[in-house]
Amino acid sequence: MLTLPPKPYEDNRQRSFSDICPVDSGTVSRADSPDAKPRLEDKFTSPADEFHQFMRQARANVQQDNVDISEAQVMAFSSQDCLAQTIPEQAALSSLPMPSPFATASDDLLFDDCYRSALNLLVQQLMEAVLVVDAMGTIQMISSKAVDLLSAGRGVKSTDILGQCWQEYLKEPQKTRYQQMLDEQLINQCQLEHTPIEASLTLEQGDSLDVEFSISYLGLSTPLFAIVIRDLTKHKAEYRQLYQWASTDCLTKLANRRVFDASLRSQWQACTISSRPISVVIIDIDHFKQFNDKYGHVQGDYCLQKIANVIAHSLPSDDCVAARYGGEEFALILPGFDAKQAQLMAEYIQLEINGLKYTDLGLDESVTVSVSQGIAAEVNGQFRTGTALLCAADTALYRAKADGRNRINLSC
Numbered sequence: 001m002l003t004l005p006p007k008p009y010e011d012n013r014q015r016s017f018s019d020i021c022p023v024d025s026g027t028v029s030r031a032d033s034p035d036a037k038p039r040l041e042d043k044f045t046s047p048a049d050e051f052h053q054f055m056r057q058a059r060a061n062v063q064q065d066n067v068d069i070s071e072a073q074v075m076a077f078s079s080q081d082c083l084a085q086t087i088p089e090q091a092a093l094s095s096l097p098m099p100s101p102f103a104t105a106s107d108d109l110l111f112d113d114c115y116r117s118a119l120n121l122l123v124q125q126l127m128e129a130v131l132v133v134d135a136m137g138t139i140q141m142i143s144s145k146a147v148d149l150l151s152a153g154r155g156v157k158s159t160d161i162l163g164q165c166w167q168e169y170l171k172e173p174q175k176t177r178y179q180q181m182l183d184e185q186l187i188n189q190c191q192l193e194h195t196p197i198e199a200s201l202t203l204e205q206g207d208s209l210d211v212e213f214s215i216s217y218l219g220l221s222t223p224l225f226a227i228v229i230r231d232l233t234k235h236k237a238e239y240r241q242l243y244q245w246a247s248t249d250c251l252t253k254l255a256n257r258r259v260f261d262a263s264l265r266s267q268w269q270a271c272t273i274s275s276r277p278i279s280v281v282i283i284d285i286d287h288f289k290q291f292n293d294k295y296g297h298v299q300g301d302y303c304l305q306k307i308a309n310v311i312a313h314s315l316p317s318d319d320c321v322a323a324r325y326g327g328e329e330f331a332l333i334l335p336g337f338d339a340k341q342a343q344l345m346a347e348y349i350q351l352e353i354n355g356l357k358y359t360d361l362g363l364d365e366s367v368t369v370s371v372s373q374g375i376a377a378e379v380n381g382q383f384r385t386g387t388a389l390l391c392a393a394d395t396a397l398y399r400a401k402a403d404g405r406n407r408i409n410l411s412c
C-alpha cells in the first residue's frame with residue numbers, strides 16, 4: 001500500500017494549484033492592480049501547450065517536493081475544470097468526459113497514470129469488496145475487503161490476487177453473462193444499466209461463496225472495470241430459514257397449507273399439459289378429540305407428529321407433496337398416480353398408522369389410532385381444476401367417515 005508523505009503545509013485550505021505547481025511569473029499577463037491575485041488562465045500563454053506542462057510539473061513536484069500525491073492529483077484534475085470555466089471559449093468543454101479536451105496522446109497517458117494512482121488509493125480505502133479489472137479480467141486493484149472475501153479469510157495478501165483473472169472465480173452461466181456484459185460495455189463505451197448479478201464464486205480449495213456483483217465501466221484510454229461484490233452468505237441463510245418457517249408446519253414439519261395449495265396448482269397444470277394422471281388423498285385422524293380428552297393435548301401433539309412422520313416417509317418421489325391440511329387432517333398430492341396407485345398408497349399408510357405404538361409417550365400398548373381417507377384421481381379429464389379434484393377427495397373422506405371410519409373411499 002502506498003504510504004503518503006507528511007503534509008508540508010500548515011493550512012491546507014489556503015493551498016492553491018500554483019503551490020503545488022509553481023508557474024513562471026513571466027507568463028502572467030493579467031494584472032489590473034499590483035496586488036491582484038493572478039487567475040488560472042493568466043498563467044497560460046496557450047492552454048493546449050501549457051496544460052500538459054502543468055501536469056508534468058505537478059507530477060515532478062510530487063516526486064521532488066514530497067507533496068501529498070492524492071492532493072496533487074486532485075488539484076491537477078480540478079485545474080482542468082478551472083481552465084474550462086475561466087476561458088470563455090472553452091467553457092462548454094468542461095462538461096466533456098475526461099481526459100481533457102486539450103490533451104494530446106501523451107497527456108492521455110499522463111492523465112490515465114494519475115487517474116489510476118488516485119483510483120488505486122481510493123479502492124484501498126474502501127470498506128466494500130471492490131476489484132478493478134482490465135478488459136481481459138486481470139485484477140489490477142483490489143480492496144482489502146475483497147482480498148478477505150476471495151481468500152475466504154485465509155490471510156492471503158493482495159499481491160497474491162493481483163494479476164489473477166477475475167473470471168476464474170466465476171462458474172457458468174455467470175462467466176458467459178459477465179463476458180457478454182463486458183463486450184457490450186466495450187462496444188458502447190458507457191455505463192450499462194444492470195441489476196446486480198447473483199453468482200456462486202469458486203474460491204481456493206474448492207470453497208464456494210454466494211455473492212452478487214455489479215460492473216461499472218471506467219472510461220480511460222485503457223478501459224478498466226470496477227466490480228463491487230456483496231457477500232450473500234448471511235442473507236441466503238436468513239432467506240432459507242425464513243422460507244422454511246413460511247412454508248412448513250412447525251409441529252409436524254410437513255408442508256403447510258400455503259405450499260399445498262401452490263403445489264396443487266402447479267402439479268395440476270404440469271400433469272394436464274403432459275396428459276399424466278394426478279391423485280389427491282385426504283387423511284383425517286378418527287376420533288382425535290377423544291384422544292386429546294383422554295391423554296391430554298400434549299400427547300395429542302406427539303401423536304400428530306408420529307402420524308406425520310409415517311406419511312412423510314411413505315412418499316415415493318420428490319414431486320409428491322405431503323401437507324398438514326388442517327388440525328388433524330393431512331393431504332397428499334400424487335402426480336402421475338392413477339386411482340389404483342393412489343389406493344395402494346392409502347392402504348400402505350393406513351397399515352402403518354394402525355401399527356403405530358404410543359408406549360414411548362407413556363401410553364398403554366393397546367392404544368391405537370386409525371385414520372379415514374378420501375381419494376380423487378384425475379385420469380381422463382373428469383375434473384376441470386385442481387380445486388375440483390380436492391373437493392372430490394374431501395367428499396370421499398366424508399363418506400369414509402360416514403361408513404364407519406378406519407377406511408378408504410375413492411371418489412367415483
Ligand SMILES: Nc1nc2c(ncn2[C@@H]2O[C@H](COP(=O)(O)OP(=O)(O)OP(=O)(O)O)[C@@H](O)[C@H]2O)c(=O)[nH]1
Pocket residue numbers: 251284285286287288289290292296297298299300301304326327328401405
Ligand atoms: N393435540 C392437538 N389437537 C388438535 C390439534 N389440532 C386440532 N386438534 C384437535 O383435533 C380434534 C378434532 O376433533 P373433531 O373435528 O371433532 O374430529 P374427531 O374427534 O377426530 O372426530 P372425526 O374426525 O369425526 O373422527 C379437536 O379436539 C381438536 O382440538 C393440534 O395441533 N394438537
